[in-house]
Amino acid sequence: MKSDNEKIVNKFVIQTKRRKFTFVPNRRKSIILAEETNLEAVDELLREVKNRGAAYSLIDAGEKKEIADLFARQKIGTYLYLAGTPQRIKEWTAMAVKAGFTEEEMQIVCYGAEEQRLFCAHCHHIQTIGKEDAVQCAHCGMQLEVSSHYSRLHDAYYGYIQLPCSDGGESR
Amino acid sequence: MNDALSRFPFPFKKGTYDYYANNSIPLQPPYSIEVTPAYQHEIHLKRRLLNKAHSRCYQSLSHTEEAQWEVVELVLHHLTAAYPKEFLLHKEKDNWTFINQLTGEEERFVFGDAASLPFEPLDFVGRHVQEDLILMMQRDAELFLEAGQLCFPGNWSLVFKLGMTFHEIHEPIPGFFERGAADKIRTFLLHMEAGRPWMRNNWSLTAGNFLDTFPETYHEWGIHRHRVTVDNAGSLIHLRVEVQKLFRLPGTQGILFTIHTHMLPLKQLVRQREWLHRFTQVVTQLPDEIADYKGITPYKQPLFAYLHKQMEGEKEEKNEIRQ
């Protein structure tokens, strides 16, 4: 039996479409965690938070350990706003979940690199790709059709085998 | 009807098929397994696949061991209750001896002690049944695919689906979410009770008589989809029916999902004229996106032509009789 299932049970799909935060009122406290300063989404949120006089702390992307400790100290009612690149967001959400936060208790603005991972139906190799619809597997050479079928465990999209005799679309 | 035909679980009660309905019905008798005349052949095939490409056919996550033992308990009890001559189980406290007369095997193990088995519990018990066994765990009102032994997949990957929720598993199915089917079926599953098992049929078509249609080997079996002609459709195309059964495990709250796959070449199907009629109606009315999903599109033309010919042939026969 392999990898701890906490990994998937508690890992969730990161919504990359959100560009702005929506302030959630009536929370004990808000923690705003930003990878960079002067992000528009964060500035806007800060204005709203200050206007309402809500309790908050703004944290720069500091040491991993410090953030993990901060998360672990929180009481029920703390709400997280996370802004960063996919890599950072993955780290932070993993730490947040470990501390006991759920999807309902955070918002994420994710920006930057538009790359994604693709899982080869034939050999299970995972490679990083851009926005192509079809690619060749770097490991086995099979022609793959990129699908929207996503696995959190593998953090990858599924690449269906494409047959040379067809124009794709019917491997399903 | 010959024997193979009479035991084939033909899925169409009428000439229409509601793809998005919860077509589950209470399972009677309440057994998770069925032994058919193909037992020896399929067990042999299963074990060959498991030996050749184990990770493709077997996956599990940690924390599933207790539920896997529950599956062992349930499946072995069903085997011995349904087929007492073929399967025997002796228990002395936790020391179990399982005898499979069909394979001539005797398995001794300590129930609950994984080290006393040559494989993980689910992998062990799956080698004695024709069914594929999928274990869904229920955690915080969500269902996750956390273990499975799958040798006869209908073109889906156990490795890739491992860890997925019910909704994530079904993501590739056209229209499944838009019509609210996914939510309704998940709610049904979340509330399923121990002691009240359910069954449903799922159907598809396969070009070629392959049980082991793995997506990993699609380039080998998928090419037959492009080789169908009016003349070979009857022997090449098979109606593939999966009899699926659902059991709530009372101790761990998991759900055992068993899949027994049956294949019937169209040339045998068309001999049952009522089946031919219903099948033709359902297949010709199938929405394009579902036909695409089931992989029928590449041979839709020759298939329809073949069915048309069979129906026509039937008319001619009738006319001849009338004349």
Add this chain to the structure above:
Amino acid sequence: MIHGTPIQTVVKEIEQVTPRVKRFTLAPADGRELPRFSGGAHILTRVGVGEQVWQRPYSLCGDPHIRAVYQIAIRLQKNSLGGSVFWHHQVRKGQKVTISWPQNHFPMSHRARHHVFFAAGIGITPFLPMMADAEERGETFELHYAAPTREQCAFYDEIQSRYKGCCRFYFSQEGKRMRPDVMKDQSVGTHVYFCGPAAMVEAYRKAAISYGYPQKSIHYELFIPPAVEDAKPFEVELRHSGKTLQVPAEKTLLEVLLNSGVEVPFACRMGRCGTCAVGVAAGEVKHRDVILSDEEKKTKIVSCVSRSTSTKLVLDF
């Protein structure tokens, strides 16, 4: 061997736990092992004589590892016409009781960092095996338990001796009140569980939401009172087939539909999941489920719990 449905049992032991609470120990009639269960599970029991039959859900309160018997604890309800009076006054050792397999609609969270249980009165029962499960898995928990007095506090000694340090008792006649604000200062990742009268559960649920608990971290057990108490017979017409069926007072609409060969899918049979809902074309419905929206209530009936208040109900079948 695996049991069929339902399971036949006999009462093996009856203990007076408090002046109003009795614990019943049920053993399978055929001596085989009972199905496993997990903390929070309940069984549906069926007892009675002749026409008078009571069907009631009770939480299992015994040790989840014991497969020879199940235990339930029943409080004698003051103004009850039914079940608890029969259990307390009529049921003797050796009495036959029909039960369902254990069902768990009140399972413990797998991702909780800490569990906080709130029990009012006989609402303590599901928490007994839940605490045993938590202890075995090495998970932290605390129990808050309210009762009028120590004498009326069922299982007080057992709980004190086994889980000392994890539980607090509130005896109202000593002026101690259990209050929801215990939930306020818990760490993130805490899950809360309530079992007690409907008003208590509702108050705690609302409080938990106001403190910022996510929906999925709030758990409660609410048994819908059985419909049989005030049930009247009615007639159903199936619109498309024109068939007419009679629903007697002691049967549910779902049972009658299934018996007559109408394949209605169902799951919980407690009005929780909505699987058994069917369309209503005409007739008045008294809704007893907890799933349909107000909009849906206009056109649907949850056939496992709800009944018609008119003499005839026309269904979309």
